[in-house]
Amino acid sequence: MNNARQLALKAIYRINEEEGYSNLVVNNLLNQSQLDKRDRSLATQLIYGTIRMRNSLDWIINQVANRKVKEMTSWVRNALRLGVYQIKFLDRIPAPAACNETVEVAKGHCNRGAVKFINGVLRNIIRNLDEIDYPSLQQQPVQHIRYKYSQPQWLVERWVKRFGQEKTIEICKSLNQVPPTVIRTNTLQVTTGELLADLVTEGAQAEEIKMLPEAVELTDYSAVERLITFQEGKFQVQGFSSMLVGHVLAPTEDSLVVDLCGAPGGKATHLAQLMNNQGKVYAVDIHDHKLDLIKENCERLGINNIETIREDGREVSFEEEVDQVLIDAPCSGLGIIAKKPEIRWQKKPQDLKELQQLQLELLANAAEFLKSGGELVYSTCTFTKQENQEVITKFLEEFTSFSIVDLTEQMVELGLEGYLSDGCLQLLPDQKLLEGFFIAKLVKN
Numbered sequence: 001m002n003n004a005r006q007l008a009l010k011a012i013y014r015i016n017e018e019e020g021y022s023n024l025v026v027n028n029l030l031n032q033s034q035l036d037k038r039d040r041s042l043a044t045q046l047i048y049g050t051i052r053m054r055n056s057l058d059w060i061i062n063q064v065a066n067r068k069v070k071e072m073t074s075w076v077r078n079a080l081r082l083g084v085y086q087i088k089f090l091d092r093i094p095a096p097a098a099c100n101e102t103v104e105v106a107k108g109h110c111n112r113g114a115v116k117f118i119n120g121v122l123r124n125i126i127r128n129l130d131e132i133d134y135p136s137l138q139q140q141p142v143q144h145i146r147y148k149y150s151q152p153q154w155l156v157e158r159w160v161k162r163f164g165q166e167k168t169i170e171i172c173k174s175l176n177q178v179p180p181t182v183i184r185t186n187t188l189q190v191t192t193g194e195l196l197a198d199l200v201t202e203g204a205q206a207e208e209i210k211m212l213p214e215a216v217e218l219t220d221y222s223a224v225e226r227l228i229t230f231q232e233g234k235f236q237v238q239g240f241s242s243m244l245v246g247h248v249l250a251p252t253e254d255s256l257v258v259d260l261c262g263a264p265g266g267k268a269t270h271l272a273q274l275m276n277n278q279g280k281v282y283a284v285d286i287h288d289h290k291l292d293l294i295k296e297n298c299e300r301l302g303i304n305n306i307e308t309i310r311e312d313g314r315e316v317s318f319e320e321e322v323d324q325v326l327i328d329a330p331c332s333g334l335g336i337i338a339k340k341p342e343i344r345w346q347k348k349p350q351d352l353k354e355l356q357q358l359q360l361e362l363l364a365n366a367a368e369f370l371k372s373g374g375e376l377v378y379s380t381c382t383f384t385k386q387e388n389q390e391v392i393t394k395f396l397e398e399f400t401s402f403s404i405v406d407l408t409e410q411m412v413e414l415g416l417e418g419y420l421s422d423g424c425l426q427l428l429p430d431q432k433l434l435e436g437f438f439i440a441k442l443v444k445n
Contacts, residue, residue, distance in 0.1 A: 004039040005105045008046035009075075009082055013109075015051055015342050016081075017074045022051060022342050030223075037222055050078075050085040052176055052341040055150040056134075057081045060088060063132045064124045075109040076118060083122045087129065095126045141165050145172060154349050155334070158384075167430070174429045179338040181218040182209065182433065184238040184270060186301050188277055192216060198229045209433065211414050212243055214273075217433075233300040238266045241335070241427050241437035242381070244414075245328065246270040248407060248425075248439050249377040253278040255323045258369075260313040260362055263290030265297040265306075267328050272303045281306045284313050314361040321371040329359045331380035331387050335429055335436020352386045359387060363395045367402065367444070375405065376442045383428055383436035392424065392440050405441040 007029050014020040026047055030040055050057065058069045061080050069077050083102035087095045099122040106118050125132075135143040145165070146156045149172035159168040183206075185192045192208055195216065199206045204227060209215035216235070224230050224237055245267055251257050253276050259268040262283030272281050283294050283306050291308040298306050309316060313327075332351060333343045359380075366376055378395075380387050396402055406423035419427050424440040 003033070003035060004043040005046065005082065005101055006108065007033055007035065007043045008050070009079060009105050009109070011043075011047045012050050012078045012082055013075065015047070016054070016078055016345070019342075019346055022048065022340055040223075045090075046082060046085065048178070048341060049089060050081050051345075053085060053089060053150045054081060054345060055147055055152070057084045057088070057150075059134065059147040060084055060125060060129075060132055061121065064128060065121045073110075073114065075106070076114050079106040079110065079118050080121055083118070084125060087122065087126060095129075099123060099126060137165070145169060149173065149176060150344075151175070152344055155344065162385075170430050171428060174431070175337045175341075175344075177338055177432070179435075180432060181221070181224070182238065182240050182243075183216050183218055183224075183235040184243055184266075184273075185214040185216060186234050186236060186273065187214055188273055188302055189232075190234050195229060195234050198234060199227070202228050204229075209240060211433075212240065212247070215240055215243055231300070233302055236266060236269055236297065236301060238270065239336075239339075239435050240433045241435040242266060243270060244425070244427075244437070245326065245377060245379045245439055246274055248379075248410065248441055249324055249326055249375065251275050251279065251281075251324055255279045256282075256320055257324045257326065258282045258284065258318065258322050258366070259326045259328070260284050260316070260366055261328050261330060262308070263287065263293055265294035267326060268294060268306055269297050269301055269303055271326065272298075272305050273301075275305065277303055277305050279305060282309055282318070283307070284309045284311055284316050286310065286312050314358075314365050316365070316369075318369045321374075322369050323371060323374050325366040325370050325374070325376045326379070327359075327362050327366055327376065328379045329355075329362055329387075329391075331355055331359070331382045332384060334382045334384060335427070335438075336381045338429060338435070352384055356386055356391055359391045360394060363391070364399070367395075367399045370444050372401075372444055374444050376402070376444070378438075378440045378442070380438045381435060383426060383438065388426060388438035388440075389421065389424070392442075396442075401445050402442045403445060405443050407439070407441060 011025050011029050014025045015022055061069050086093045086098035103119045106115050134148040137144040142156050146153050151172055185195045205220035206216050206218050251271050262268045263285040268283040285291050294308050332347050337343050404423045407425050411417050427434050427437040429436040
């Protein structure tokens with residue numbers, strides 16, 4: 001068990017102090033470790049839970065410790081967060097055991113005085129936990145939501161203003177859930193029914209998601225990369241909201257499609273699949289290592305109608321007539337906080353302005369090479385107006401030859417009409433399968 005906690009503390013430190021990406025840090029450390037399935041599961045739960053609930057944990061620590069969290073040394077504050085997470089949120093680990101084992105793993109990174117301090121604070125929290133409360137929802141709604149549901153203040157302020165307290169709490173709760181693992185059947189190889197049977201054969205459990213024919217939820221499995229069905233290219237990991245993007249673009253078998261921000265290839269390979277591996281998809285990205293990920297996915301999935309192009313999406317051009325363009329734009333990622341909880345701590349309000357400029361530049365370039373009568377889908381995995389509705393409004397003001405294609409009919413069929421706004425789709429992370437996604441479809445007249 002201590003090995004799992006040692007790994008967890010190392011990961012938490014790298015994510016909180018070095019701004020590491022949780023998925024990369026966790027995969028890297030787990031792959032280097034010799035942990036069995038049970039300990040891998042515990043380590044993963046401790047890492048993601050501690051990162052997710054950081055504001056709540058810091059509030060609790062600050063009520064008890066004689067030094068504020070931000071004034072502590074980095075290993076001390078992260079060891080305390082790890083300990084308090086177990087004490088507050090994990091019922092199956094007895095509080096004294098959580099305290100003792102956290103103190104043990106802290107010894108590898110802290111001096112004797114610091115270890116003694118950690119032990120004292122954790123024992124004090126165990127004694128007083130029932131008396132520690134969050135700020136009042138009635139008197140300080142933003143501070144209550146910020147600390148109880150562990151979100152940064154600037155986001156809570158925006159959400160309360162836009163959605164109201166009740167909806168904000170609903171969104172925060174959803175973003176704090178462990179997200180479902182959704183995969184996309186590679187229908188070039190197997191049917192969804194065949195994939196489900198194959199998964200059962202290798203000891204995994206999965207169920208079909210009725211709303212989309214290729215969508216499947218993995219409910220019990222060891223590690224995706226270890227599944228034979230994955231290695232054989234029978235599926236691709238891709239979220240439900242992300243899969244909607246390909247269906248909205250709806251390319252045909254003879255289409256020439258440009259995926260302007262193609263890496264790591266989830267949406268590009270989905271487009272290729274919807275095109276039955278025919279026509280042509282150009283997947284553009286500025287980084288070689290990211291293009292390699294697209295190529296690896298294509299090879300595993302048996303896709304050969306994708307060509308990668310190393311170029312800046314704001315500058316690339318095409319001599320051929322491009323039928324459709326997908327811009328899955330770089331964004332704040334606030335809609336996928338459940339999957340990548342560190343995003344809430346790493347993004348700042350000023351990032352949104354810079355991102356909007358980049359998003360508009362991508363759209364402006366696509367407008368130049370898209371043929372007349374061609375279609376463009378703009379998508380993000382966020383739900384800020386600044387990166388979504390404002391971007392489309394500004395683009396349409398400048399490029400008057402474009403107009404919005406109303407998605408109402410398509411979304412009514414999927415039961416998602418409640419998320420429509422001016423013909424565009426703004427999903428909120430308020431349901432199990434939904435991530436915060438924006439999708440707009442435009443046509444060049």
